[in-house]
Amino acid sequence: MLKQTRGLLLVLLLLCANSVELPEVKAAASVPLAVTVNGSLVISDADNDAMAGVNPTKNVNLTVTPDLGQTIQSGNANFRVRSNRSTWRLTAQRTASDAGGTGITDADLLVDIAKSAGSNANANAGTLVSPFTGQTNLSSITTVAAVDVVNGTAKTSSAKDNANANNWFQVSTTYSIQPDFFYAPGTFSSTVTYNLVSP
């Protein structure tokens, strides 16, 4: 009787042991994920808003022929700014002008700066700094030190834009001169360099 009971107990225990399928951890791997997002400051040519247009050189050529009825001559250089920094600045500095015998002075060249933004950009990400809030002239951009043109207080994007198609903050610069008979024939030249810096 004892042997039969013991045998029965053994069979029952064996059945229990084999019917319990415990999902046991056998092997593991871990993938620690580290993503570092660095600050970025990019200037591109508004007319060539791609990698080929980054850090562009934009030539502005104004041809002035004094005459009765001639209107002011203008040319522009437009840039697109992108940054994920919460503070940034667009600064400008100028090389000494070469009047080239024209009699044109820095104050004769008018400068207008305007801002705009794409549909996925924040138009309020940057504000124009005085005196660039209105029309000024080339002498406002000095040769001795960089002057602030735009003060950026937020990142330029307002929404994700996987194609970078509409997340641009644009700075449009326009240079103008009156066709005055006072000016002598020749070529006036100067170079303005814009830099995007943070903070």
Added chain:
Amino acid sequence: MTFPRILFLFIFIFLILVFPINSLACLSITDDLNTPNPIINASFSFQPDINPFTDCWSGAMRIRSDKNGWRLVATRVGPSSSNAEGNSQDNVMANDITLNISVQAFGQADSNGAILVSPFSSQTELSSIQSGTFIISGVKKSSNSCSSFNPSYYKVTKKLCLFRDFIFNPGAYNGQVSYILINP
């Protein structure tokens, strides 16, 4: 005479309980260098720019099983940041990172022996991995051995990509995905 037999019986039963038949199955995960239970670091150092649009990372692990039934599950934590500057809604999040998982069979492993479970059968986001998420259903063994150097295995390749979008806040983001191979 009776006492040793009872003792033997209880030891036998104890061993069966402690080591059930399923535990006889072997399962292993290694990296491509055959390191068991590996830590595979996925690191992006990422700078928003106009082009190219994405930064990617890929890594692989090898799975070996000598039983036909096995499962790969995963649990994710993060990514999150303690130092990102800017509005937190512009932080890098798990649904910003695309995830592509692929499986290849090597050696004696059956090419149909490991099946990616939806949504991992096509490109998805890292956010698809939550807690104990079922990734792969293993229906065939890789071979009869789980030795780290056995040339028969299922290679699981993970590719993570992130758009270099200017919206993301600068900062360091950390997270972890833990993969567990279980039986059944």
